[in-house]
Amino acid sequence: MEKRDKIIEIRWHGRGGQGAVTSAELLALAAIEEGKFAQAFPSFGPERRGAPVLVFNRVSDKTPIRARVSVINPDIVVILDPGLIYITDVTAGLKEGGVIVINTTKAVVDIKSEFNGSWKLAVVNATSIAxxxxxxxxxxxxxxxxxVKATDIIELESLAEPLKERFGARAKGNSDACHRAYKETEIAELSGVVKKPTKTFETETFPSWQELLPGSVIPEAGNAKQYRTGDWKSESPIWDHQKCIKCGICYLFCPEGCIGQNKDGYFEANPYYCKGCGICARECWTEAIKMVEEE
Ligand code: SF4
Ligand code: SF4
Structure with a gap:
């Protein structure tokens, strides 16, 4: 492959627990294996499984990479969770002619209207393959x-060694996943398709802290003011009113401040902001709260 005198910048959009950081690291290691320059680093706060995370790569064939800052104008965006396109502007700053690689169950024709720009779109049902x-x-x-299929940023074979080192006995499954995705990825050129209006969190009006939790003794908490943290959860608390004595301990300990009292005096979580941490269930001394898996 001809060497490019350009630094390619990649932004990964994933959720905590999906392994975006590992992907970026493996890509950088494979690029270095090919004699290229590369870097990988994440950008997230003290978040948990399910929270949106950003990870960045820079890869260059010939030019040493000195920048150590977040990627603002990527050449490529990789979206590990299709739901993220409705809660964050995944194509923000994506250069004209850039590439979007997305995990989705949809075919290119069914998802391309979600993106408005002159970009290349690559879709793959990565969840099913994994x-x-x-x-x-x-x-x-x-x-x-x-x-790799959409961009030829590295050779697929260059991932073999980093996969072995990272996954040991599990490397074969991961390598098979990688090769199958390479074969099954569908690619199309977009040309400024008009984006369908979608409801995004940016346009929503968020409640003030006191509206979220009237009379709260907690001055501030979590991310519930910035995000619908309810989208992050894999488990939700349910209350057993036979066991609940309405002591309010769960309300005091919820780090998102999203527990309120209903008209009967029982406590319940606001599903839009409860992020499923389970602290309320652990603190409830009458065992009135159980965490149940989200559908
Ligand atoms: S801590 Fe348990 S008993 Fe107390 S209000 Fe909450 S659910 Fe009810
Ligand atoms: S699981 Fe309980 S403590 Fe955690 S955010 Fe939800 S309601 Fe609050």
């Missing part, structure tokens, strides 16, 4: 295969 090949819906290595 389930088949690795046994779990962790799509990071699968998405590497799709990324």
């Amino acid at each position: 389930r088949d090949t690795i046994g779990v819906p962790i799509v990071n290595t699968t998405m590497l295969g799709a990324l």
